[in-house]
Amino acid sequence: DTEVTQTPKHLVMGMTNKKSLKCEQHMGHRAMYWYKQKAKKPPELMFVYSYEKLSINESVPSRFSPECPNSSLLNLHLHALQPEDSALYLCASSQATSGGGTQYFGPGTRLLVL
Amino acid sequence: QKEVEQNSGPLSVPEGAIASLNCTYSDRGSQSFFWYRQYSGKSPELIMFIYSNGDKEDGRFTAQLNKASQYVSLLIRDSQPSDSATYLCAVIINAGNMLTFGGGTRLMVKP
Numbered sequence A: 001d002t003e004v005t006q007t008p009k010h011l012v013m014g015m016t017n018k019k020s021l022k023c024e025q026h027m028g029h030r031a032m033y034w035y036k037q038k039a040k041k042p043p044e045l046m047f048v049y050s051y052e053k054l055s056i057n058e059s060v061p062s063r064f065s066p067e068c069p070n071s072s073l074l075n076l077h078l079h080a081l082q083p084e085d086s087a088l089y090l091c092a093s094s095q096a097t098s099g100g101g102t103q104y105f106g107p108g109t110r111l112l113v114l
Numbered sequence B: 001q002k003e004v005e006q007n008s009g010p011l012s013v014p015e016g017a018i019a020s021l022n023c024t025y026s027d028r029g030s031q032s033f034f035w036y037r038q039y040s041g042k043s044p045e046l047i048m049f050i051y052s053n054g055d056k057e058d059g060r061f062t063a064q065l066n067k068a069s070q071y072v073s074l075l076i077r078d079s080q081p082s083d084s085a086t087y088l089c090a091v092i093i094n095a096g097n098m099l100t101f102g103g104g105t106r107l108m109v110k111p
Helices: none
Strands: A004-007 A010-013 A016-024 A029-036 A044-050 A053-057 A064-072 A071-078 A087-094 A111-114 B005-006 B011-014 B018-024 B030-038 B046-052 B052-057 B061-066 B071-076 B086-092 B099-101 B105-110
Touching: A004 B005, A004 B018, A010 A016, A016 A029, A016 A087, A029 A064, A029 A071, A029 B018, A044 A064, A053 A064, A064 B005, B011 B018, B018 B030, B018 B086, B030 B061, B030 B071, B046 B052, B046 B061, B046 B071, B071 B086
Parallel strands: A010 A111, B011 B105
Antiparallel strands: A004 A016, A016 A071, A029 A044, A029 A087, A044 A053, A064 A071, A087 A111, B005 B018, B018 B071, B030 B046, B030 B086, B052 B061, B061 B071, B086 B099, B086 B105
8 A cells, every 4th residue: 555645635725824734654654755836847845754853854934844743644834825835735755764765645735825 | 957857748649659758867876766647636646666777667658767878768558548647757866865856748648
């Protein structure tokens, strides 16, 4: 089973709202990722967690705050977003934390910021 | 120069033909290579991965890797309209675990 789940599927929020995106995997993977994808563009890496610790932050604005409560869960807390943050947010996981492990993507959360 | 490059397409092929998708990469330290398929509005779905030079076949899909020439390709035999999607080439450079994506090639298979 290579399933990564994400909730919610769709989210509409105002610029003053606080919301959270959730991601879960039960494959025993030790690395988890957040990506942002705009229309007709490839996914852009935002954060990487290895063994529940943040290992990579690709200079993401502080209005995005990741959290990894345990090895199966990954959250992305959103606060004071801008309309240009509207995008598809993808979570992924991989067994390996280095050396080229295959990443499996969840279905994504489509976010619209008004 | 972009690290991973793909022709954006669209690549149009008739149903039943072979679709050939190409990808070049700039870093000779690249070790792992992936092809993802992404339907409009959906998330990327892993199609193939390849680590060694040569061909790797899985059903109608064949991935080809040539490290000397720094390209990786995906062949889809007996193309079906359901294969119409954007195909993303992704590379992991050195010993890291960060995927670097190409811009994607849009494939259209016409009945």
